[in-house]
Amino acid sequence: MFRTVTVGLDGSPESRAAAEWAAREARLRGLPLRIVHVGEPAPVPVAQAPLVGPETRQQWTRQMPRESAEGIRLRHPGLEVFTEQLAGNVAGALCDAAGPAELLVLGSRGFGGLGGFVVGSVSLAVVARVERPVVLVRAGEQAADEHRMDPAGVPSAATPFRPVVLGLDVGHPDDTLLEFAFDAAARRESPLRVVSAWPETAASSYRFPGDVELQDDLERSHRSALAEALRPWRQKFPGVDVTEASRCGSAAQAVVDAARDASLAVVGRRIRSGPLGAHIGHVTHAALHHIAAPVAVVAHG
Numbered sequence: 001m002f003r004t005v006t007v008g009l010d011g012s013p014e015s016r017a018a019a020e021w022a023a024r025e026a027r028l029r030g031l032p033l034r035i036v037h038v039g040e041p042a043p044v045p046v047a048q049a050p051l052v053g054p055e056t057r058q059q060w061t062r063q064m065p066r067e068s069a070e071g072i073r074l075r076h077p078g079l080e081v082f083t084e085q086l087a088g089n090v091a092g093a094l095c096d097a098a099g100p101a102e103l104l105v106l107g108s109r110g111f112g113g114l115g116g117f118v119v120g121s122v123s124l125a126v127v128a129r130v131e132r133p134v135v136l137v138r139a140g141e142q143a144a145d146e147h148r149m150d151p152a153g154v155p156s157a158a159t160p161f162r163p164v165v166l167g168l169d170v171g172h173p174d175d176t177l178l179e180f181a182f183d184a185a186a187r188r189e190s191p192l193r194v195v196s197a198w199p200e201t202a203a204s205s206y207r208f209p210g211d212v213e214l215q216d217d218l219e220r221s222h223r224s225a226l227a228e229a230l231r232p233w234r235q236k237f238p239g240v241d242v243t244e245a246s247r248c249g250s251a252a253q254a255v256v257d258a259a260r261d262a263s264l265a266v267v268g269r270r271i272r273s274g275p276l277g278a279h280i281g282h283v284t285h286a287a288l289h290h291i292a293a294p295v296a297v298v299a300h301g
Contacts, residue, residue: 014107161190252286
């Protein structure tokens, strides 16, 4: 199958916001938009209810993606949009749908006034298993949210994009993750803010002679490693304005703090399996729950 931006649509507000974000991303990438809807069999009590019988459910299942596609075509003239009906387990079907896609986009329920995500079990299962980039979009996300305010302080989709923020582990910098973030910033003509952190030393809570010098040495070493990891990518993407933020402390908190004004946050997920199944890592977990902007999770080796 040819490359697409693929979005999972279930009719919820968050999935509709994801479909709109996916349409904008498809235009940035010059790719078609593929809308997939997974129809699960209804539980027996629901299927037997007179107001939501099989015919009503089937009609809604066919109509909802089609209407969404028609609306997107009107709002994004020239964008190729097609729909696909899938059946079976939702998480499994979405994982299969992600295989040929350039990236998969899913919705994530808003977390009230706390400015974060409630990541449902389906989204979390897909993020943990899919080896293609997955972007999670909160309900209510609009095009203007990705852009800076206009001179009058009014949200506008006509102003420059807000920064793309990348959380990077300088101990294991991965080319797949770096390329995704630099490419996203280049397509948006936005700054790229790369944030990294190193843990406090075991003796950091104590005061010993030489502690200041040790801390300075660690900071210089970390900054040097970060600059070295970014050097080839600065050369490959010379038009991207890159800023580096390095600090001591929690990597998860550093990424969350740096992404408060982001158009897109990019984090990695190491592909690994254990006795308890796939994992997403604590930094990615924190980003998915506490960053209000769309979050791209990039799987890497």
